[in-house]
Amino acid sequence: MTPNTHSSLSDSLAALAPGDRRLIRSLFIAALAALALGLLLGLWVALARAGWARPDLPETGYRLLTLHGVAVFFDWLTLAQAGLLLVLAAQERKAPLSLAWMGWAGLVVMLVAFVLHLLGTVWGNPLLYDGSPELVAEASQGALLFYSGYGALALGLVLLALPGLATLVKARKAGSGSWSALGFGAFAWAGLLLVSAIALANTFLPAILWAAGWGGMPADHATLWHLLFHNMHYLPLLGTMLAWYLLLPELTGARSIFGSGFSKLVFCLYLVFVPPTSLYHMFLEPGLDPMVLVLGSLLSLFIGVPTIAAFLVVMTSLEAHGRARGARGGLGWLKALDWSQTATHSLAAAVINLALGGVLAFVLIQEKLAGLLSDTFFVPGYFHFMTLGVVTLSLLTVAERIAPALGGRGGSVAWARYLPWLITLGLFLFGVAGVVAGSQGMPRRVLDASYEGLAPTSWVLLSWIIGIGALLMALGLGLMVARIGAAYLGFGPKALAAEQPQAALEELALKQGAWGASLAVALLLTLITAATWGAFALMRSLPVIAIGGAGH
Amino acid sequence: MTQALDSGRSLPTRRGFVAAASLGILGLYGVWAALGASGKSGKDVSEGHAGHGEEPEIASSSGGHGGHGASAGGPSTDDFRRLTEDFSKRWKQQDGSVRPGYVPEPVHSEPDPHAGHDMHAQPVQPEAGHAGHDPHAGHDMQAMQALAPNIHAGHEAAPVDTAGSGNEVYLMAYQWGFEPSWLKLEAGKTYRFRMMAVDASHGASIQIGSGSLITRLRQGVLTERDITFTAKGSHLLYCTVFCGAFHDRMTARIDVV
Numbered sequence A: 001m002t003p004n005t006h007s008s009l010s011d012s013l014a015a016l017a018p019g020d021r022r023l024i025r026s027l028f029i030a031a032l033a034a035l036a037l038g039l040l041l042g043l044w045v046a047l048a049r050a051g052w053a054r055p056d057l058p059e060t061g062y063r064l065l066t067l068h069g070v071a072v073f074f075d076w077l078t079l080a081q082a083g084l085l086l087v088l089a090a091q092e093r094k095a096p097l098s099l100a101w102m103g104w105a106g107l108v109v110m111l112v113a114f115v116l117h118l119l120g121t122v123w124g125n126p127l128l129y130d131g132s133p134e135l136v137a138e139a140s141q142g143a144l145l146f147y148s149g150y151g152a153l154a155l156g157l158v159l160l161a162l163p164g165l166a167t168l169v170k171a172r173k174a175g176s177g178s179w180s181a182l183g184f185g186a187f188a189w190a191g192l193l194l195v196s197a198i199a200l201a202n203t204f205l206p207a208i209l210w211a212a213g214w215g216g217m218p219a220d221h222a223t224l225w226h227l228l229f230h231n232m233h234y235l236p237l238l239g240t241m242l243a244w245y246l247l248l249p250e251l252t253g254a255r256s257i258f259g260s261g262f263s264k265l266v267f268c269l270y271l272v273f274v275p276p277t278s279l280y281h282m283f284l285e286p287g288l289d290p291m292v293l294v295l296g297s298l299l300s301l302f303i304g305v306p307t308i309a310a311f312l313v314v315m316t317s318l319e320a321h322g323r324a325r326g327a328r329g330g331l332g333w334l335k336a337l338d339w340s341q342t343a344t345h346s347l348a349a350a351v352i353n354l355a356l357g358g359v360l361a362f363v364l365i366q367e368k369l370a371g372l373l374s375d376t377f378f379v380p381g382y383f384h385f386m387t388l389g390v391v392t393l394s395l396l397t398v399a400e401r402i403a404p405a406l407g408g409r410g411g412s413v414a415w416a417r418y419l420p421w422l423i424t425l426g427l428f429l430f431g432v433a434g435v436v437a438g439s440q441g442m443p444r445r446v447l448d449a450s451y452e453g454l455a456p457t458s459w460v461l462l463s464w465i466i467g468i469g470a471l472l473m474a475l476g477l478g479l480m481v482a483r484i485g486a487a488y489l490g491f492g493p494k495a496l497a498a499e500q501p502q503a504a505l506e507e508l509a510l511k512q513g514a515w516g517a518s519l520a521v522a523l524l525l526t527l528i529t530a531a532t533w534g535a536f537a538l539m540r541s542l543p544v545i546a547i548g549g550a551g552h
Numbered sequence B: 001m002t003q004a005l006d007s008g009r010s011l012p013t014r015r016g017f018v019a020a021a022s023l024g025i026l027g028l029y030g031v032w033a034a035l036g037a038s039g040k041s042g043k044d045v046s047e048g049h050a051g052h053g054e055e056p057e058i059a060s061s062s063g064g065h066g067g068h069g070a071s072a073g074g075p076s077t078d079d080f081r082r083l084t085e086d087f088s089k090r091w092k093q094q095d096g097s098v099r100p101g102y103v104p105e106p107v108h109s110e111p112d113p114h115a116g117h118d119m120h121a122q123p124v125q126p127e128a129g130h131a132g133h134d135p136h137a138g139h140d141m142q143a144m145q146a147l148a149p150n151i152h153a154g155h156e157a158a159p160v161d162t163a164g165s166g167n168e169v170y171l172m173a174y175q176w177g178f179e180p181s182w183l184k185l186e187a188g189k190t191y192r193f194r195m196m197a198v199d200a201s202h203g204a205s206i207q208i209g210s211g212s213l214i215t216r217l218r219q220g221v222l223t224e225r226d227i228t229f230t231a232k233g234s235h236l237l238y239c240t241v242f243c244g245a246f247h248d249r250m251t252a253r254i255d256v257v
Helices: A009-014 A018-049 A058-093 A100-123 A141-174 A181-211 A221-252 A260-273 A275-282 A290-302 A304-324 A342-364 A367-373 A378-402 A414-439 A457-488 A506-510 A516-541 B002-006 B015-034 B077-091 B128-133 B141-147
Strands: A544-551 B168-174 B177-179 B182-185 B190-197 B205-208 B211-213 B223-229 B233-238 B251-256
Touching (some): A058 A141, A221 A304, A221 A378, A290 A304, A290 A367, A304 A342, A304 B015, A342 A367, A342 A414, A378 A414, A378 A457, A516 B211, B168 B182
Antiparallel strands (some): A544 B223, B205 B211, B205 B233, B233 B251
């Protein structure tokens, strides 16, 4: 018999110094502000594409698109992940944080980074978030400010990761010399954060020097960006899995029935598989050797292994516990979850979005399909499922869950339970219309996809659906951010003391025929196969034969 | 070892089962293989075509540079600009389009099926004055026309003539347009597209049917693709790599006749 021995998240946060709690609270407030800003800018861009908003100058529109990408992808995700890392470290150590001052310094540097990005975007040419020096044409003050924003971001990332790492190391020393699965995962993740900081510096330091007039124009910026971007967007996926591991016992009482060692192995797989799988971002680059293309596709398949494993661990454990506690029937264990909690709805929506995004992701990584889908709206159509529907919803769930323990409020309100589903509905419209439009060739990163009437008429209709989807997403996400932000600022209903759910007996759980997650994975693989087949069928139906793409 | 650890567990709660199920994603490689997309085929987009049972036979594939007739480094952006201008001048038609390999009969021209629909006018002989600037000077125009294979839709693609005749298309991408901005190409004929972005990275993507053919061009890098349009139609050519404020105005037109 294994009783439920985990300490609650609230207890761990209560063990922090008051300044530590203020730090985590400040990180999440800054993160929510960045998300709110990025959300508004993203909505405007979607409305512009639908023809419902138009900038006076085209530069204005692309500046807003630039800031949307920077605010959401870099500022929101970095700050929220930094907050999550400290929460994980606190959960492991159950004592004050180490090097907390570095966290404060990191927060200040992140704010400086944001201001630099803002000024650089307003004063310089709109570069979008990859900041290609080619578009600057010649060194300028605006470009220097913009690139310096990334330099500051790299420094901020280091400063924000170090307190988490130091706290986790102390926790290991103070404990039995080993980490829990969650502590180990957090340590690995923090290491990947540092690698991302190095990749950031590696990409943008040459650009900073060039913009300052101290070096030549960086010739390999595009390649370095691909490497950076690859790390930066898998980082939150590992963070999301850790968030699920963290929240699972909090919400359900269940914990992994696969043992700590197995979970550690799964987390390690991210470290093993993420760095070498970046080739698929470069499939469209001219002059790549065909063998690199094949290798890139093959390696990309491996990136799905740890995420599927983590999904199976979490969901099978959940189902097994539910069944061990008496749930019957195919979906009885799902019905038995505590659906009065907003967090349960958010995580359920995140799981659905992970499936939808996963199906599309594995279509995109096939090198033969790159010439059909890359650089089109298929890409944002797919990645919003992941960055918003999975990662952002999961990080917001953590933020919401810990708000009361950080001195904020955050009492439950019934209407908040509908928000994750409103967001998912918006995402579905945005994503499906975007994927269809992308399959037809509608490009991403344009403000007007009608091409003055030269584009297929379907692009206009699909842009409207994308706009409606963006509106619904923005409404749901905006309300969610406002509610959580208000809780952090001390507004809203008071939270009642959370009741700790009871765990089932692990021995009993292990004997359950918990097939739900396995069947879901089987369904996922079937859908991926069908989507891949469909994409190939579409490609082969086109009245064109094209060979090559060699660059000289 | 794993078996010992997992004894007494139901199948889905065994570590080995989870590991195997996670590795199931690698089975997608088998799907790719079944779709003919797992190997080093050298063909990328739209490798096949409905109704064309046979694979096209093209003189060179994407991987190698040999046989392209270009130096290993390719031309400079200035050289490419000149090559493109010469190409446009050589094949420019009276209606403003550029139709490589097409020299109309002096007296009688085949009626254009699109006449009256799409502002196509009868093409004319390229201006004689351009011959002096032509990099291909010395090539007899009629002889070059004879070199161009007359392949119609439904037939398999023919080997590309790399001698610089009407089987080559030079396409220059710049902020914010394409040169030439209006191409007329023959259905069923294989053209070697020689493309370069001369000022910043661009895309040279073609919306065609219910999909598209996406090409990414890097500044100063000559990119070559052998493209065969297998049906008539008018297609939008557009940039798919963000290139500045007027990125979404960067378009051209390809009519397949």
